[in-house]
Amino acid sequence: MVRVLFLHPDLGIGGAERLVVDAALALKQRGHEVSFLTNHHDSTHCFKETADGSFPVQVVGDWLPRKLFGRFYAFCAYMRMLYAAFYASFFMPQREQVDVVFCDLISVCVPILRLARHRPRVLFYCHFPDQLLSSREGLLKRLYRAPINWLEERTIGLADKVLVNSKFTLRVFQDTFRHLRTTPDVLYPSIHTQYFDQMVQKLDQRCTVLDDTVHPRVPRNAFIYLDINRYERKKNHALALRSLRLLGDMLPALDFKRCRLIIAGGYDTRCLENVEHYAELEQLMTELKLQEHVVLLRSPTDEEKCRLLYSAHCLLYTPDNEHFGIVPLEGMYFTKPIVALNSGGPTETVVHNSTGFLCEQEPKSFGGAMYQLFRDEALRLKMGDLGHKRVQQKFSFDAFADRLNSIVHELRPKSSSKKLE
Known part of the structure; x- marks a missing residue:
């Protein structure tokens, strides 16, 4: 059994959210202990598995702004995730410490997680490079995005394992992050067929x-x-x-x-x-x-x-x-x-x-x-x-669960493995 924490910005309704919920279901079925840490969770606007008690869900940093002056959404999202990463690394109770952190969408949390006292292994799932999801029209927008884009590439490279959702995204990842030596593996999402x-x-x-x-x-x-x-x-x-x-x-x-x-x-x-x-x-x-x-x-x-x-x-x-x-x-x-x-x-x-x-x-x-x-x-x-x-x-759910289960076992810290033995 591996203790896995899913660190996700907003547990709302969307493709990325469906992926992390399905990944959590898959790992839970394989006998792992799974929980969520997020910046925002509205029980009336989410997938039911995050609201019906299937998983523990903890919300931190929702008081931080989502935007400043009607702008700076990316900056605020990064700050909110940094707050969550600091909480997971230094303020989470000893009994809730985990072996593996599954994070996605925002990679700035990765180096903070690596500094944690108990040093969990970090798995980053790249749905698509964040810098390609935003329009960068105009000089001011490019200047604003430049440090964020630089951070995205450097912090993804610090993850212990990187996954992407398709061969198409793998090609885009390699074309976008040319300074990274990391070669991600493709893990296709699945659906909860049961x-x-x-x-x-x-x-x-x-x-x-x-x-x-x-x-x-x-x-x-x-x-x-x-x-x-x-x-x-x-x-x-x-x-x-x-x-x-x-x-x-x-x-x-x-x-x-x-x-x-x-x-x-x-x-x-x-x-x-x-x-x-x-x-x-x-x-x-x-x-x-x-x-x-x-x-x-x-x-x-x-x-x-x-x-x-x-x-x-x-x-x-x-x-x-x-x-x-x-x-x-x-x-x-x-x-x-x-x-x-x-x-x-x-x-x-x-x-x-x-x-x-x-x-x-x-x-x-x-x-x-x-x-x-x-x-x-x-x-x-x-x-x-x-x-x-x-x-x-x-694209069966069982194949998805087996592959993710294998990856999590490979990532589990050696000290954790010895304790379980």
Whole structure:
């Protein structure tokens, strides 16, 4: 048994948060003692495993500002994580000291953890280089980001082990951090298939009793395109809307009347971009005259998301150069064909013309795939079945858990191993 602490900035709802929760579940299943330390945790806006007592969750430093004068988000995030790292290293009670710290997103905490009296081993999971996630337009922005970017590269190199989420991210990592001698290993995220299996069983039973619909604005005979992603501009939800408009021009009016696009995105009122982009999508929906065909949902629960995946006919995945993308795996496991952009992580999960379509970033290409799936039910069902099998064979939760378990055992300090023996 290894004592593992997950150090994460904000245990909200997102791909990075889903990864750390699944990693914690995997290690707990393998008999390890797992806990979380975070700067922020809202029990009404999080994955249920962090709120239902599955793991101890401790919040430190939430009183520190998230921004200064409406800016300096990265600086504040680094300061908050430094505070958490100091707490974990020097102020955590002796009985709560750990063997391995799993941290991600912000690497500035790594050198602080190495200074801890009990010296835990540090595992850093790189979803994507932080410096590439922010726009660096203008001289002042570049000057502001320069020391932060320098710190990111130097501090990642101090971790005992570095993992990345895809071969695509590995290439970007090596191109970005050219001074590092560290060669990360690829650990693909997985999905908690046992939970999904339980939900499918419940939904199967429900459907035999109730003839209801997934949403009041979605008719029972609707053909549902589902788009799951946070309400951020880089997630490119506008492509789904414009492609749906083009689909409406290709289909007969009676057929298009059945079509519905459900966008289900993470939405946090503390995040200005979430609020602004949601309003932008509402406006675009009106401009394209799609009000009757589109439903915008904010922060669906795990159960709601499962019901959406269960009821949908096709999953749309619109981000360009996404680092990995857990949603296509979820869609494939629910036997849904995937329509995604031909870039980034989806090129490693979606097999073109087999489990879905990899398209160009334009409505003509995306809408054409949506049209083909609407017209060809046999193809849609075949792709869904192949997608489910691909997740089982290549991205199973057991394989993910076994690999992570092996890495944690390798990292465990020798002194800890002797004590356990």
